[in-house]
Each structure stands twice: as C-alpha cells, then as structure tokens.
Amino acid sequence: MITEPNQCHNRIPSDAKLTVRPRGDANHINTQQPTRSTVRDELHQFLNHALVELRRAEYINTHQRFRWQEDELQHHTFIYLHRFTGTQIVDAGPSRVVRKAACLYPPGTRLELVSDADHDAELYMLEFDLFRVTEKTEARRIYERELGSPVTGWIQGPFYGIQRITSQLTELAHPDDETASREIKAQLLLTELLYMLWPEEHPRSAEEQEQEDPESWLKSTLQYMQQHYMHEIKLDTLAELAGMHPSYYSQLFKSRMQKNPTEYITHLRMNRAKEMLLTSDLRIRDIAREVGYRDEFYFSRRFRNYAGYAPTSYAKQVHRNIVSLSYPYTDHLMTLGITPCAAQIQGHLPHLPQSLKLPFHAYEPWEQGRQSFLDVNPELILTKDNATARAMEHIGDVAPIITIPWNQTDMFGHLERIASIVDRTQAxxxxxxxxxxxxxxxxxxxxxxxxxxxxxxxxxxxxxxxxxxxxxxxxxxxxxxxxxxxxxxxxxxxxxxxxxxxxxxxxxxxxxxxxxxxxxxxxxxxxxxxxxxxxxxxxxxxxxxxxxxxxxxxxxxxxxxxxxxxxxxxxxxxxxxxxxxxxxxxxx
Known part of the structure; x- marks a missing residue:
C-alpha cells in the first residue's frame, strides 16, 4: 500500500457525472445499448456536420483571490482548472474543487467560480459556438446555432492533453487577428478537444488496450499518479488499472521507470514541493498540504531526506545542473553564465551543451528517451508553458519542472524570471x-x-x-x-x-x-x-x-x-x- 499522504481531498463531488444529452433526431445519438464503436461513430457524425467557432480563450494565473460569475453563459464554455482550490456553483448548486479539474457547460448555464483566499488560481477558459447543418445540398449549406452540447458537466481527463490544446488555443486568441488561418486552426483544435472529452460508454478492455499499445498499462497508471499524487494511492488501485497482480505490476513498473511506484509518487510530491518553494510565497504548512501531507513536520523530514536540505533553506540553494526543454531558455541560461547539463538547441550559442531531441512544437511527438534525463541527474528542468504537460508526463518525477510562461511577457521578462530562479538577477x-x-x-x-x-x-x-x-x-x-x-x-x-x-x-x-x-x-x-x-x-x-x-x-x-x-x-x-x-x- 502507498500510504504517505494522510490528507484526502475530493476533487469533484461524488455525485457529479459526465453526461451525454440524448437527442430526438435520428441523425443524433442512439442511446440504445451503445458500443464503443457506435459512440465514436456518433461523435464523428455530430462533428462532421457542425462548425466550431472560437469566441474567446483566456489563460488566468493569479496570486490573488479569483472570482468569476456569469448569470447566463452566452457561449459554450469550457474551463480547465490547472491549479485551483475553491468552489464552483452551477445553477445554484455548489461543488468543491481541489487541484486539477475540467468542466464544460452549454449556453444559458449560470456559472460561478470562487477560489479560496489563500490559494493561487491557474486556469484556462474557452468560449465557443457550435453550428449544425440544417440544410445541405450541392448548391448551399445552411447552419443554425446549436445551444445543446454533446458533452456537459465534469470531465475526467486526460488533463495533459486538455492542457496542451487549451494552451495552444490561448496562443491563437488575438481579438484583432480574425484571419482564415487562425479560425481554421482554432476549429481543428476545438474539434480535437471535443473528441478528447467525449466519454466512452464501454471503455476498452485491458486486452484491447494491450493489442493497440503494449505500454498502455504504464501510461494509464502514470497518468493516474500524476493527477492524484496529492492523495493516498494504493498499490492495489494501480495494479487494477493496469490489469495485473500487484507484485507483478510493481516489478514491471520498476523495470520501466527505474523506481518502484512508491518511490515514483514520493518523487512527484517532492518535485512539486520544490517547484512551489522556488516560485511561490506559500508557507511550508500549505505546501505540505498541497502535495498530500497533513503534518508539516513529517513533510519536512521527508523533504530533507530526499533533497538534502530543509524546505526552509531549499530556495536559497544555488542550482546549476539544469535541463532546458526550450531553445530560447537555453539561450537565456547561457546569457546568464550557466551552461545547461542538457538542452534543446537552436541558433547560435557561445558553446554547446548536450543536445536533447525534443519536439520543436509542444504538440509534436516526444522523441527523447527518459534515460537521457536520468543520466544527467538534473536539479531543475525549465520549460515553456505549452510543453509543461508533456514534460510532466515523461519526466515529472526526475526533477522539479519550472514553467516560464511564454506569451505573458517579452524576452526581457523571460530573462528576469529565469535569473530570479537561478540566482543570477545581477547578471x-x-x-x-x-x-x-x-x-x-x-x-x-x-x-x-x-x-x-x-x-x-x-x-x-x-x-x-x-x-x-x-x-x-x-x-x-x-x-x-x-x-x-x-x-x-x-x-x-x-x-x-x-x-x-x-x-x-x-x-x-x-x-x-x-x-x-x-x-x-x-x-x-x-x-x-x-x-x-x-x-x-x-x-x-x-x-x-x-x-x-x-x-x-x-x-x-x-x-x-x-x-x-x-x-x-x-x-x-x-x-x-x-x-x-x-x-x-x-x-x-
């Protein structure tokens, strides 16, 4: 049993459900004994005869109390709560939200979000319209606005994919840039998001997953741990997700990840704690609770054993063994006199660190093997925000991942932010x-x-x-x-x-x-x-x-x-x- 955290949060209410609203039209969803293939076919049919238009995409990251309210949503509204502790009220019904969560609501919904006063809020908000074909001939097509939604309510993930798409959409969201290429790309991304959110009535069996992807057991349990590391996670739960006996699962996991599940989760917790120590003003007590420890003194002992420093002195340490997952940030580090131990490289540099084969864009395949990161034993990993989810997926347990938002500031802001983290402000x-x-x-x-x-x-x-x-x-x-x-x-x-x-x-x-x-x-x-x-x-x-x-x-x-x-x-x-x-x- 993996029992380190002694604090348990309910991230979404126990009675919250992801719902597909049935429709009367024969071309819409047939709710009679659906199979996995028919559900996907129905989604394809729905989206194949629909247009999706992005109206607004906003990234919010605030250290102050966040409050947002709409008495009546004007558009379909999707919210990804990347870091949020507080309350959501939907049509006067409140529910508690802790850490990651996502939801989608149709026009007409009354929606309110209120964060707790002593917690930061980081979230993405998308507003879009759906238009359905009501007449389709060789001569013309007529679209009418669709107020219903194929998916509503709480979304169960995958959060790493959701963050990737919402981040890309916020990059496209320039109100004065109403170009055809922007609109087409936004429509493709929104369509991909809806496919991702659509529930499978009959999920794939372990045998089906194994046939499609022999490593699916690993991906599913890693995703579960990355989303729930702040809660108690039992080895039996992970083994059940993988469809294996607990002892065999633990052995196989260690052969793939070079550490057993208990060690992996501990490393996730400690790295997230390091990130907060470097980038926030949270008290040790609050950080301990954020990563799943009710007792801050027990957390401090565990942290010292793992990091070699007490949490109170960690942020004062000089960290030089750094991996850069972004070629601009590689340049920034070298400008500050720090050569990364491994980095994505592009353009001219005074000298070359070890090169990492990383995706040029966040949505491209991740080529670099995990062992390359383990070999250089980094103390910090720097990345842009659009690659954070992918980095967490691959190497979230290796070292703290520090995200420097790309679009919120300019080159000078990037330099100052990185300098503050690596103690090179004067440089x-x-x-x-x-x-x-x-x-x-x-x-x-x-x-x-x-x-x-x-x-x-x-x-x-x-x-x-x-x-x-x-x-x-x-x-x-x-x-x-x-x-x-x-x-x-x-x-x-x-x-x-x-x-x-x-x-x-x-x-x-x-x-x-x-x-x-x-x-x-x-x-x-x-x-x-x-x-x-x-x-x-x-x-x-x-x-x-x-x-x-x-x-x-x-x-x-x-x-x-x-x-x-x-x-x-x-x-x-x-x-x-x-x-x-x-x-x-x-x-x-």
Missing part, C-alpha cells in the same frame, strides 16, 4: 544595461547612415507568409532599433503593451495594402532556395509594386538565425541588421 541586469548601450549606439549609427526608415519584417516558411510586429523576428527592428512599422502593423499595435498582445499576422506576397515600407526583410527556411524564391517573387507583377522592391531594398535572411527570441541571439541579429541596413559591416 541579468548587467546584460540589459550592456544591451541598451549597444542599442543606443546602433540607433545613432542608423540615423547617421540611413536616416529614418520604415521597415516591414516578414517570413516565408512552412507555416505560411507572416508579417511580424514587436516580438520574435521583429524585436530587433522595432524595439531595439526603434524603426517605424508599416501602417497595418502600427494599427494592430494600438493599445497593446510592447512585446505582448500582438505578434504576427498572415499576408499574401503582393497584397501590400498597408504594408508598404522603405525596407522589406523576409526570412526563409531551408524549404526555400533564396535565389529561386526571389526570382519567383519578381515574376509577380504585384510584387514589383512594393516601395522597397522598387528601391532595391529587399533582404532575404536565414530564418534559423532569426527564429530564437532570446538575448544572445538578439545581439547577433542586431549586428546583422545593422550591416544589412547600412550596407557595411559594423561592430558594436
């Missing part, structure tokens, strides 16, 4: 001071040699043509050199903080209305031959209408050099930009 300040002096010299040289310039900054990559603003590819031109952006970019930036709020917009090469500028810089990836691409663009009559094209001020640059939005790479980009804009090499 971050010194770099920013040096960078500002270098930037001022660069701006002065631009004014002397090129005068005032308007510049348009875009990419021609596999993601499609994009025109950038003050973040990522546009940072050096607009924020460092303080050059003017085209009219459409300036209009999009109105009322938005520098570096956040608006990143890029799609465009069609040749359609330049509002994107005219003195200089046009386009980044290309390895899928394009620059000479061939430029010749193709020159053959387009619309291309030749751009002022920069007429004036011979078009520059093609390598996307791999400009893709990293981080300090060391920004300095290299600055020197390349100066050489480009002044037609001569300049050393700063």
């Amino acid at each position: 971050a300040k010194e770099w920013m001071d040096r960078h500002e002096r270098k930037a001022e010299r660069a701006r002065k040289r631009i004014r002397e040699l090129a005068g005032g310039l308007t510049i348009a900054v875009g990419t021609l990559t596999a993601k499609g043509p994009r025109m950038y603003s003050h973040r990522n590819f546009g940072h050096v031109f607009y924020r460092t050199l303080q050059l003017a952006a085209p009219e459409r970019i300036q209009a999009e930036l109105q009322g938005k903080a520098p570096g956040i709020g608006f990143n890029w917009m799609p465009f069609t090469p040749g359609q330049w209305d509002g994107l005219e500028a003195d200089v046009l810089v386009l980044a290309t990836d390895n899928l394009h031959n620059p000479a061939t691409l430029l010749q193709k663009l020159k053959n387009d009559p619309l291309w030749n209408s751009h002022p920069a094209v007429r004036n011979g001020q078009v520059h093609l640059v390598d996307w791999n050099t400009w893709v990293v939005y981080a300090p060391y790479s920004i300095n290299i980009q600055l020197e390349e930009a100066l050489s480009m804009l002044t037609n001569k090499p300049i050393l700063l």
